[in-house]
Amino acid sequence: MTKSTISIDLHLDEDKIPQKIEWQASGSTADEMQEAKAVMLSLWDGKDKSALRIDLWTKDMMVDEMADFFYQTIFGMAxxxxxxxxxxxxxxxxxxxxxxxxxxxxxxxxxxxxLR
Known part of the structure; x- marks a missing residue:
C-alpha cells in the first residue's frame, strides 16, 4: 500500500483570518508549497454518515474569483x-x-x- 500526504498551511492574521494559504502533496511534481486563495475541504464520516467541511479563503480573494471557484467546484462535483x-x-x-x-x-x- 502506498501512502500519500496532503499538507495545508494557513498563515493567519491577529483576528485568525487567513492571509495566506499554502499546500503541498506528496507525489506531486511541485517541490515547493503552492499558494492558493481559497480551499474547500469535505470529508465523509462513514460512521456518522455526515460531511465534515472546512471552507477558507484569504482576504485578497476577489468576489468574481469566488464565483469562478464555486462554478468550477460545482462542475467538478458533477x-x-x-x-x-x-x-x-x-x-x-x-x-x-x-x-x-x-x-x-x-x-x-x-x-x-x-450603479457605481
Missing part, C-alpha cells in the same frame, strides 16, 4: 458524481445549475457595476 454513481442525468443537472449560477452572478455583477 463530474465526480457521474464517475462514482454513473448518474448521468443528475450530473447534467448539476452542471446546468452551475452554468445558471454563474450566469446569474455575472448579471448581478454587471447591475452592481452600473
Amino acid at each position: 463530474d465526480t458524481l457521474q464517475r462514482s454513481t454513473h448518474q448521468e442525468e443528475l450530473a447534467a443537472d448539476m452542471k446546468n445549475f452551475a452554468k445558471e449560477f454563474y450566469e446569474k452572478f455575472r448579471e448581478q455583477q454587471m447591475k452592481e457595476n452600473k
